[in-house]
Amino acid sequence: MxxxxxxxxxxxxxxxxxxxxxxxxxxxxxxxxxxxxxxxxxxxxxxxxxxxxxxxxxxxxxxxxxxxxxxxxxxxxxxxxxxxxxxxxxxxxxxxxxxxxxxxxxxxxxxxxxxxxxxxxxxxxxxxxxxxxxxxxxxxxxxxxxxxxxxxxxxxxxxxxxxxxxxxxxxxxxxxxxxxxxxxxxxxxIGLPAHLTAATGVDALVHNLEALCSTRYHPIADGVAIEGLRLIKNNIEKAFQNGNDLNARCAMLVGSTMGAIAFQKGLGGVHALSHPIGSLFNSHHGLTNAVLLPYVIEYNLPEIHEPLSLVSKYLNLNSEKPKAIISWLLKLRDSLQIPHKLSSLGVNSTHIPALTKMALNDQAAATNPRILNETAITSIYKSSINGILEL
Ligand SMILES: [Fe+2]
Known part of the structure; x- marks a missing residue:
């Protein structure tokens, strides 16, 4: 830059x-x-x-x-x-x-x-x-x-x-x-049910991750986002498994606040594709984001090697290869009992044209690290509905 x-x-x-x-x-x-x-x-x-x-x-x-x-x-x-x-x-x-x-x-x-x-x-x-x-x-x-x-x-x-x-x-x-x-x-x-702890927690994770990968220049937000990701990685499963774990709940709350501070830098494709589904299906925002997350990251991979390798190092993931993030997220999603396919939320291929039209106009698409045109959005929706990842 x-x-x-x-x-x-x-x-x-x-x-x-x-x-x-x-x-x-x-x-x-x-x-x-x-x-x-x-x-x-x-x-x-x-x-x-x-x-x-x-x-x-x-x-x-x-x-x-x-x-x-x-x-x-x-x-x-x-x-x-x-x-x-x-x-x-x-x-x-x-x-x-x-x-x-x-x-x-x-x-x-x-x-x-x-x-x-x-x-x-x-x-x-x-x-x-x-x-x-x-x-x-x-x-x-x-x-x-x-x-x-x-x-x-x-x-x-x-x-x-x-x-x-x-x-x-x-x-x-x-x-x-x-x-x-x-x-x-x-x-x-403390009283938040486990499935909502998972869905809202992944929303916070996505805020930090999309902010870190967003196209705008904002090193302050980058610093906040990466520590927000660490707090969430270390605590989301603890809070999900034991809702009374007050230390994990504290860390999740701070990680969530940090995500929103970071995303003044911009969001990305997960939110751009998730908002239309939330509008048409009234699906839970965090849950929809959680389902879409790995598919959007896979699409963005060619443009986000640098932030992803930083995340891999800071979060002590096993590999610094960008795809290590997707492997971690898939495992995490599984342990949080979040579905793998958009079809679980009632979305099927007949909905793709309407969803794509709305996603193209979503504000969050503008700061996605890789251009989100009609072809790209259609393809991500298709993969997410059918659960196809090329790992
Ligand atoms: Fe969000």
């Missing part, structure tokens, strides 16, 4: 507080964010399972009044954002606390963003500099408390929202969508 003629803008994340039990001090963090009347966005199941009880108790024992919003889909839509916003404005809330996975956090960030806007949400899709159209003075603050180690949305400046008109997942971006505070409390991830 010609560094003398390269320009890039690098953004660091937000205030991150890491520690088991920290979320039981939620009232303190609300005071720090100057919230007097926050709206909590969370999953109904987290209330029923008492996982977020310490957070709620903290607010109940303070002078802060709050209301809880749980009425949204697994993949939040523009409709969920408008419904959340209506409740937010009706209750005269002054900030948002998101407790949950990527869906709850993305929804909270979107409601916080839309409170001050007069244009429809998709006018702020992450295209060109559309974010500059926003009224930035009125964007509300968000405190993000992840209960999964996957999306890393707690340190991201964007949210994924599904468009109910064309069913596409779209990225809404604004620099001020970055949460004001992120609280990494691994105790909240």
């Amino acid at each position: 010609d560094l003398a003629n390269t320009t890039q803008s690098w953004t660091y994340p937000t205030n991150i507080h890491f520690g088991c039990g920290l979320s039981s001090n939620l009232a303190h963090y609300c005071e720090e964010a100057e919230f007097h009347r926050p709206m909590i966005i969370t999953d109904q199941k987290l209330i029923e399972n008492s996982i977020i009880t310490p957070c709620i108790d903290s607010l109940c024992n303070s002078k802060i009044s709050f209301n809880i919003f749980t009425d949204f889909e697994e993949n939040p839509t523009d409709k969920s954002v408008m419904e959340g916003l209506t409740v937010f404005q009706k209750n005269k809330n002054d900030g948002l606390v998101a407790i949950g996975g990527g869906s709850a956090i993305d929804l909270a960030k979107s409601v916080a963003f839309m409170d001050g806007q007069s244009q429809p949400i998709f006018n702020f899709e992450d295209r060109f500099d559309w974010w500059k159209k926003a009224n930035k003075e009125k964007i509300r603050r968000v405190i993000a408390i992840p209960t999964t180690a996957g999306t890393g949305s707690e340190v991201g400046r964007a949210a994924v929202i599904k468009d109910t008109q064309d069913l596409k997942k779209k990225i809404i971006f604004h620099p001020q969508m970055m949460p004001f505070i992120a609280i990494l409390d691994a105790k909240l991830t």
